[in-house]
Amino acid sequence: MKLPLLSLLSLTVCASAAGPPRIAVMQLRHETVTFLPNETTREDFIYPGSPAKGEALLKTQPKGDMGGFVKVAREYGAVLAGIESPGMPETGIGSGWVTRDAYEHFTGRMIEELKAQGPFDGVYLALHGAMAVRGIARPEAELARRVREVVGPKAVIAGTFDPHGNEDAEFLKHADLAFAYKYYPHYDAHLQGERAARMMIRAIRGDYRPAHAVRTVPILSATVYQWTGQHPWSTLVQRCLTWEAREPDVYVNFFYSFPWADVPDAGMCFQVITNGDAALAKTVADDLADTAWRMRAEMFSATPIHPVAEAVGQVKKALEQSRAPVVLADYSDRSGNATWVLREVIAQDLAKVVIATIKDDRALNALARAGAKQGDSFDMDVGGYVDESAGQPVRVKGVIEHLSGDGKGGVKAARIRFGRGNLLMLSPQLVQYMDPQSIRKDGVDITQFEVFAIKSRVHFRRGFDDNGFAKTILLVEPPGPFMGTVHLDALRYENLRVSEFYPFSEK
Ligand SMILES: [Zn+2]
Structure with a gap:
């Protein structure tokens, strides 16, 4: 009124x-x-x-x-x-x-x-x-x-x-x-x-x-x-x-x-x-x-943020000390296509990790074109192509555990087994899992995994943290100040001046 x-x-x-x-x-x-x-x-x-x-x-x-x-x-x-x-x-x-x-x-x-x-x-x-x-x-x-x-x-x-x-x-x-x-x-x-x-x-x-x-x-x-x-x-x-x-x-x-x-x-x-x-x-x-x-x-x-390599190292320590399940949350990936965590999981030979997910419609289309089916071997570059912030494509060799068709001859999701009991989930869009049940609903036996590598900033706390599920939670960021970064002063704003806002006003 x-x-x-x-x-x-x-x-x-x-x-x-x-x-x-x-x-x-x-x-x-x-x-x-x-x-x-x-x-x-x-x-x-x-x-x-x-x-x-x-x-x-x-x-x-x-x-x-x-x-x-x-x-x-x-x-x-x-x-x-x-x-x-x-x-x-x-x-x-x-x-x-x-x-x-x-x-x-x-x-x-x-x-x-x-x-x-x-x-x-x-x-x-x-x-x-x-x-x-x-x-x-x-x-x-x-x-x-x-x-x-x-x-x-x-x-x-x-x-x-x-x-x-x-x-x-x-x-x-x-x-x-x-x-x-x-x-x-x-x-x-x-x-x-x-x-x-x-x-x-x-x-x-x-x-x-x-x-x-x-x-x-x-x-x-x-x-x-x-x-x-x-x-x-x-x-x-x-x-x-x-x-x-x-x-x-x-x-x-x-x-x-x-x-x-x-x-x-x-x-x-x-x-x-x-x-x-x-x-x-x-x-x-x-x-x-x-x-x-x-x-x-x-x-x-209040919220520490770790470089990817250091975070994956900390995951190993957490697993040795029986502080699983572990959540590795890439907070900065806005396209879903980023491979920073996947690359480091492979480099440090981490086991029992579910990568949920990497957005890669190219790989899904390629699987559809090749007529791939469950049980086939998989040897492809995944992710890392949308922009600089997504990193580089990562070669993954494994076995196709599951493919979901889109009803029109295409593939809308895929799960790839690789490494020591790891699972890579491929999706056509950025997926932000907020709870382990949603990963299970998408067909994954979550009891097989100790590490959940997800893409989320805070919403995941609903189902991974505020309910006591995860014993260890690590937020990770990629090397560059990419879009989605906490380093907002690295972004090109046109309608507001970042230097007028704390903490950038005190730099
Ligand atoms: Zn909101």
Whole structure:
């Protein structure tokens, strides 16, 4: 509700006073890695299930923010209209700048449908926050602005966000409410969706009058550092929760930021929403921003990162000391094609390793062309061809354990036995395994392996660490400051100055 104070006081019932609140639901999400060469196009958002509208849209992500929102909004008797919206692009986090065409196409259709189906008492936007669109500096805030133009000042606009969102004060200039997941891995998406629904209904009824304060903090961190399972990240999350607990109706968003989107609002940010108490909102935002700034050095020192060769050496030690299973997580591989760990596993003759995975559509196509089948010998170069950061192709000699067909005569995945009880998984795309069960689901008997070489920064902690599975966890980085590096000052930003952000400001 963007209202002058006087009209705020008189607003006690929803626009459709006679009936239940009518709420439009839409989504627009991407975590854009602007340093990738391939743009994210309109076509990337179009696949079976996307775009979706009506009940199909409302049923996407039942365990996510959308599911939480829909569940609670309906508990309050709201009538929901699923506005045609795209899902995450099929490229996932493997594509760069979203084209202006894609943004205008999908938001244009949303706005038209919003007009056609209105009026609405509220609009829910399921967002991510790290979308980067050519020519639009703050795409989520811009969407909120366009929605506001349609629904007018009385309607309540609420968004849910991923904490990797690059956000500042702009979204809340056009929207009333924002709720970001607090944990990384992101355990609480459903909860934040539930909150968004409940607070939107209260705001529609005039029982909650959002007052905001926003503080940005000049800290820019690679996502590998941002695990909220350890200090100081866990301490900051706890402090947000404490503020929410001690003051009724206070909501805090802690955006850690996503540094691989070269956008002007990248960097850490706290948003605080209170029930009409702007001074309290400012107190809380200042406290959190100042606390984060005091802890800035620990944010980076809490997670050691090892060069690949040293890490593989440490794996050997861990195995000698019975500290298995071991996770070797290559945090920096953004294409999935990198071979640094595979090369070192072979060089140091490590045993019982599953390499999960190397993206290599070339090798998969070659296997298909050759009519390869299970039990055949395998002798090929794999990976290391997408770009410099992927390293060099590595020769692997072994036996084909399994091939999965794509139903059209092609091969969509392969497993190769090699060395001393090792397994190489080949995939057509970057695969980020978040738990051992998913590797098992893909056909691997995980009990045969002591070392899990995966490609993930933090999300793997969900299933390999936070549940006690792995006894040893090593994060590794390749030799160069490639894209995906923690050395953000080695990247060519155009829309923000890395030298203005800690820790690069102190170099
Ligand atoms: Zn995230």
